[in-house]
Amino acid sequence: MSDLMRRRISIFGSTGSIGQSTVSLLKHQGGKKAYEVVALTGASNIGLLARQARELGAKVAVTARADLHDALKRELEGSGVSAAAGPAALLEAAAMPVDWTMLAIVGAAGLAPGLEAARHGTTLALANKESLVCAGSMFLNACRQSGARLLPVDSEHSAIHQAMTGETTAHLERVVLTASGGPFRDMPLEQMADVTREQARAHPNWDMGERISIDSATMFNKALEVIEAKVLFDLDPGQIEVIVHPQSIIHSMVGFTDGSIMAQLGPPDMRGAIGYALNWPERRGLPVQRLDFGLLARLDFQPVDHDRFPAIGLAYAAASLGGLAGAVFNAAKEVALDGFIAQRIGFLDMARLVAHVFDDMSGEAARYGTGYGLDDVNGTDSEARARARLWIENNSRV
Ligand code: NDP
Numbered sequence: 001m002s003d004l005m006r007r008r009i010s011i012f013g014s015t016g017s018i019g020q021s022t023v024s025l026l027k028h029q030g031g032k033k034a035y036e037v038v039a040l041t042g043a044s045n046i047g048l049l050a051r052q053a054r055e056l057g058a059k060v061a062v063t064a065r066a067d068l069h070d071a072l073k074r075e076l077e078g079s080g081v082s083a084a085a086g087p088a089a090l091l092e093a094a095a096m097p098v099d100w101t102m103l104a105i106v107g108a109a110g111l112a113p114g115l116e117a118a119r120h121g122t123t124l125a126l127a128n129k130e131s132l133v134c135a136g137s138m139f140l141n142a143c144r145q146s147g148a149r150l151l152p153v154d155s156e157h158s159a160i161h162q163a164m165t166g167e168t169t170a171h172l173e174r175v176v177l178t179a180s181g182g183p184f185r186d187m188p189l190e191q192m193a194d195v196t197r198e199q200a201r202a203h204p205n206w207d208m209g210e211r212i213s214i215d216s217a218t219m220f221n222k223a224l225e226v227i228e229a230k231v232l233f234d235l236d237p238g239q240i241e242v243i244v245h246p247q248s249i250i251h252s253m254v255g256f257t258d259g260s261i262m263a264q265l266g267p268p269d270m271r272g273a274i275g276y277a278l279n280w281p282e283r284r285g286l287p288v289q290r291l292d293f294g295l296l297a298r299l300d301f302q303p304v305d306h307d308r309f310p311a312i313g314l315a316y317a318a319a320s321l322g323g324l325a326g327a328v329f330n331a332a333k334e335v336a337l338d339g340f341i342a343q344r345i346g347f348l349d350m351a352r353l354v355a356h357v358f359d360d361m362s363g364e365a366a367r368y369g370t371g372y373g374l375d376d377v378n379g380t381d382s383e384a385r386a387r388a389r390l391w392i393e394n395n396s397r398v
């Protein structure tokens with residue numbers, strides 16, 4: 001294939017769980033012979049970033065950490081790959097012309113580079129759900145103005161996207177987001193207070209990054225996905241249902257006005273949703289297991305227990321309030337997660353902390369409506385983080 005025909009691709013967060021799966025699919029589909037890799041970005045794992053960049057012949061490798069610039073340069077010596085570092089370099093990378101971008105930075109840190117990519121009009125495969133939770137209307141506006149196409153990578157939203165193929169939103173009545181329920185799906189509340197980081201990150205079905213795995217155990221991940229679904233598919237919160245489905249085989253469902261339901265099924269393997277976004281609107285053979293209905297004895301469903309998983313109720317409140325209530329919710333959640341990982345607060349404290357900060361700040365944050373800019377998002381995020389840290393100071397176990 002000639003250089004002219006190669007698709008230009010960038011991956012933000014290439015060293016993470018989604019990023020590595022994306023790199024492996026690119027290699028599976030021809031690697032640098034098929035793709036012109038423009039930018040790969042990471043943060044701390046510069047050894048892996050440099051290896052990926054050499055292997056795929058990237059133009060530039062960027063670490064978000066300015067302090068690691070020299071180390072990255074050393075790793076890339078003689079490779080022909082440029083090394084760059086720091087937040088401004090991430091934005092420059094996001095402005096480089098490409099045909100397809102994977103946005104797989106974790107957390108609110110993904111918002112600024114994602115917005116920049118959205119402003120430059122390309123096809124965006126969006127794994128970073130936090131962008132939509134914190135600043136959904138701004139993100140969608142940026143896409144509309146530039147003509148960027150947004151393809152969800154989160155498996156639930158990819159499922160909805162797939163179920164909507166050939167349908168119109170006018171006929172959409174509701175969406176049903178499935179949740180595995182995580183490792184503590186059936187654990188009594190009293191025991192949940194003492195679970196450890198190791199227990200919380202051991203997801204029963206999906207192999208994911210640590211942060212999203214713990215967010216699955218609290219169901220904060222599903223909570224973020226409620227807000228993500230509202231933004232992506234322009235839904236009222238009342239049109240979104242969450243149901244626990246322990247097998248993670250049905251990735252989500254769409255209910256239409258005639259009562260019919262379309263579900264998308266597959267093995268719990270993110271390469272399915274990543275490959276769908278990479279090859280859309282085509283489909284290509286992916287190296288994922290095929291479902292065997294002979295072995296798949298049953299599919300179970302159970303309602304969410306809101307006493308044990310208060311995150312879901314908070315997310316509906318954030319989705320109903322709108323404005324920057326989602327940014328408050330996400331920032332408090334990120335600090336709570338840091339606090340749990342550092343063993344400063346317990347598992348159930350995470351939801352307590354988020355509820356506290358959310359009660360304090362969400363009413364005010366909602367008043368922005370859709371009239372906010374990135375500075376407002378960052379200001380709200382910083383204030384929510386400060387209040388969350390204060391809560392940890394006052395309630396810390398150590
Ligand atoms: P990981 O933690 O595995 O990877 C995160 C990536 O972001 C890494 O490349 C990391 O670099 C980079 N990064 C971390 N901090 C920063 C920062 N401050 N600035 C810039 N880059 C940073 O996350 P996942 O791959 O699990 O998740 C990525 C996104 O995809 C999240 O939004 C998550 O919710 C979403 N998602 C993930 C799924 C999964 O299966 N993992 C499923 C569905 C959605 P480094 O590692 O080099 O430090």
Ligand code: MG
Nearest residue numbers: 154155156225
């Ligand atoms: Mg998901």
